[in-house]
Amino acid sequence: MAFSPMNRYWIPHLDIHKKVITQELQYYLGPDATVRPYTREGEDGFLISTPGPCLTDEQIDDICLKSKEMWEKQAAARSQLNPERPLKRPLHQPVLISNGSGEGSKRRGKDRRIRVVHHVWRLGLVRWQRRSKKKDSPKNAILGLRSQLEMLQKREKHLMAQMEEQDALARKNVNTNKTAAKAALRRKKGHEHSLEQTISQIGTLEQQINAIESANINRETLAAMQRAGEAMSDIHGKLTPEKVDETMDKLRVQNELSEEIVAAITSAHIGETIDEEDLNDELEAMMQEQLDKKMLESGTVPVSDAIHRMPAVGNQEIQTKPQAIAEDDDEAELRKLQAEMAM
Incomplete structure (x- = not known):
């Protein structure tokens, strides 16, 4: 080499x-x-x-x-x-x-x-x-125990059938052949003893299967909880309640600052401040001017002006003749208004 x-x-x-x-x-x-x-x-x-x-x-x-x-x-x-x-x-x-x-x-x-x-x-x-x-050892153990349990259950059914067979044989020969009947009963007793042992073994296997399954489920549950805990730890990281409170305080401060900035922007007036009373007076004057213009064009006097032009009522005795003159004026004014409406 x-x-x-x-x-x-x-x-x-x-x-x-x-x-x-x-x-x-x-x-x-x-x-x-x-x-x-x-x-x-x-x-x-x-x-x-x-x-x-x-x-x-x-x-x-x-x-x-x-x-x-x-x-x-x-x-x-x-x-x-x-x-x-x-x-x-x-x-x-x-x-x-x-x-x-x-x-x-x-x-x-x-x-x-x-x-x-x-x-x-x-x-x-x-x-x-x-x-x-x-x-996979727990899984293999459970499979082995279940296989053995099925075999014992089959043995249980076989023993019960043998017991019924020997019991029938003993009843058949109870009067004719006592020796055969005793032998059948003896075999039946042996089968009963084997059946009791088999039933006890079946119960033991079932308990063992349940114990292994429970232990396996507990192990898998614990592993899942551990993985969940690790995931929660990774998610939280260095997050603590104190840091959360600190972050929330910062957010509140920033929100208050934002509201103050918006208020300052919206409340600021560019140029001289206009008096609202002056605007209202000017608006009323314009309305009165428009009303007077319409009255002049129509040739009628508003009811409010007629009321203002009427003399105030005094304490002296009211004369009937001026009242009649006033009524004539009203009638004339009414006829004039009707004529305009007819036109």
């Missing part, structure tokens, strides 16, 4: 267990990747040889967490005394030691990377299938 140049990377050993990185390296980088302890510039670490790129930060985080679990299993008492240290980045930033080169190895390196990608994809598919099975 031809030699293929490898890329070598160094990472510090802090928070990384040798056994863990040895087990997980080929899962992340493919079957050709290797790792061994290596000291670089006086600092201990691990030397990783791989035909492709090195571990990502997420992969190193996973290795560190698994290393922590390994140390906790190996030394539980010591892990309780030592405080937990947070993972540091870029503490485990890979450092390139050497880079493979050569035209002949490029194609082999590409093929090797393809195999690594396929290997990682296959492992990822296996993990996804495991997570899917774990997610």
Whole structure:
């Protein structure tokens, strides 16, 4: 087999267990990747040889967490005394030691990377299938219990039929063959005992199915409530009642300012202020002028003018002759008005 140049990377050993990185390296980088302890510039670490790129930060985080679990299993008492240290980045930033080169190895390196990608994809598919099975475990358990429940219900019907058959056989032979009748009753008692056990098992399975269904519904309800809570939190964000009150106060201030501006604009008069009384007097004068003009054109005197021209009534005795003259004038005026209307 031809030699293929490898890329070598160094990472510090802090928070990384040798056994863990040895087990997980080929899962992340493919079957050709290797790792061994290596000291670089006086600092201990691990030397990783791989035909492709090195571990990502997420992969190193996973290795560190698994290393922590390994140390906790190996030394539980010591892990309780030592405080937990947070993972540091870029503490485990890979450092390139050497880079493979050569035209002949490029194609082999590409093929090797393809195999690594396929290997990682296959492992990822296996993990996804495991997570899917774990997610569907309540559903599978309910289906299994229901299948078993159907089988027990069929057994219950079969036992009841057997009991009826043995009871009929015992009644048939009760007078003619007592031995056969006793044997039939004995078999009937055995079927009754099996039926009681089957009924008890059916009740247990039904309770278990109801319990699993209730637990699954509670889990789904809780998950939906959590998603709803996260959605409400995202919607509200940093919104608080104090900020709402502050915003409403600002809106009220702006509305009041707008009303004041509109009032100032509408109440402002351009030019001199006109007196309403002068306008009313002028309007009355114009109306009187138009009325007088119409009276002059028609030759009649308005009733209101005639009333104003009549002499005031005094305390002295009223003479009858002037009253007759006034009546004649009225009659003459009336005839004149009738003649104008006839025209």
